[in-house]
Amino acid sequence: MATDALSDLLKTVRLTGAAYFEIAAREPWSVHSPARELILPRILPGADHLIAYHVVTSGRCCASLVGGQSLELEAGEVVxxxxxxxxxxxxxxxxxxxxPDADMIEIAAAGRLPFHVNxxxxGAPSARLVCGYLACDARPFNPLLESLPPMLKAGGERRNDVGGLGQFIHFAVAEVADxxxxxESVLTKLSELMFIDxxxxxxxxLPPQQTGWLAGLRDPSVAKALALIHARPSFGWTVEGLARQCGASRTVLAERFVELVGIPPMHYLAKWRMQVASEMLNGNANMAEIAAQVGYDSEAAFSRAFKKMIGVAPSVWRHRSRAD
Structure with missing residues (x-):
């Protein structure tokens, strides 16, 4: 159930990626990240959230948030x-x-990716990295982003696992070299798969005491409730109905849902319906079809609910989306 809920969310937020830089460096060295407003329009115009990643393919290095946390990295790890x-x-x-200034970004974007930074x-490099970016929609509802810490590190302990992150890194190195x-398309897809992994x-x-949407995916009752809502957003769910399907009492499910996800089940359902609707508005479905798919009896009722929650009418959202 947990992986289904995560997959459902990723499908509606238009996750896409681009590999931009390969870095070969010799100690001492340092590189500052490009500003997100320079990168984001190059990856997914109209998207409103940017994720950066760095794969260490050889050597060692350090990733540091400006004014914040630092992480040591070695070959086979990704931050x-x-x-x-x-x-x-x-x-x-x-x-x-x-x-880097805007000119460097323009030069990188105009050439064949990845762009090489020497x-x-x-001399001989002491470290090599493949660096890229992922873009996705944060609006109207992306609980995943709210559940993630500023930095994530993975790899190292399982980099020899043929089915794991190490294999993605191996493919990335091969694509950059060959x-x-x-x-470029292969690297883009690899970055998306790597992020999901x-x-x-x-x-x-996650520790047992962790809260948040991702922690909810590990709780049997909450994970099943999330999966049910995602699978049938048009259904007239109630807390009682969800609890019955999840094999829990109404009180237990409601309390666990709020404790982990942060909002009541019915509030989550309303937000998820608007997320599904916003994705459909990016396509060619008419308003009546969209209203029915997200559980509203009429276009007028759907339009009122959408505007109340999102702040603009569905037609305005569609217009802006197409303009982007």
Whole structure:
């Protein structure tokens, strides 16, 4: 049930990626992340959230949020900056670097990806990285983003696992090295798969006392309730009906849902319906079809609910989405 709920969410928020840089560096070195407003329009125009990732393919390095947390990394590990906050990749913690300007981003975007950054000064590299970005929709409802910490690290302990993250890294290294036809598309898909695998590993490692939407995926009753809501958003769910399907009492389900997800089940249902509707508004479905798919008897009732929750009418949302 848990993986279904996560998959459902990822399908509605238009997760997409692009690999932009390959870095070869020799100590001491440091690179500042490009500003998100320079990167985001290049990946998914109209999306409102950016995620950065860095795969260490050889050597060691450090990832540091500007003014915040630092993580040591070694070959076979990946760090995900979940909100693309300003950060520095460097040979050791505490190093500073200037952000790249818009001209560098234009040069990188105009050429064949990945764009190579050479910081070896003619010597042998002490570290190599493949760095990229993922974009997704944060609006109107993306509980995953709210559940993730600013930085996630994965890999290392399972990099020799043929079915795990190590295999994604192996493929990324091969694609960067071979530069075959279609490698840019392959790297884009690999970055999406890698992010999903990192999130799954994060969920598996959550402590028992953790709260949030992702923690809810590990609770049997809450996970099943989420899966039921996602599977049938048009159904007239009640807390009693969900509890019955989940094999729990109404009180227990309601309390666990609020404790873990942060909002009551019926509030979540209303938000999920608007998320599904917003995705359908990106396509060609008419308003009557959308209203029926998200549980409203009429276009007028759907329009009122959408505007109340999102702040604009469905037609305005559709217009803005198409313009983007």
């Amino acid at each position: 995900v900056i979940t909100n693309a906050d300003p950060h520095v990749m460097s040979s050791s913690a505490g190093m500073l670097a200037d952000p 910081l070896t000064c003619g 530069r075959r036809v279609g490698s 990192v999130v799954r590993r994060y969920v598996e490692a």
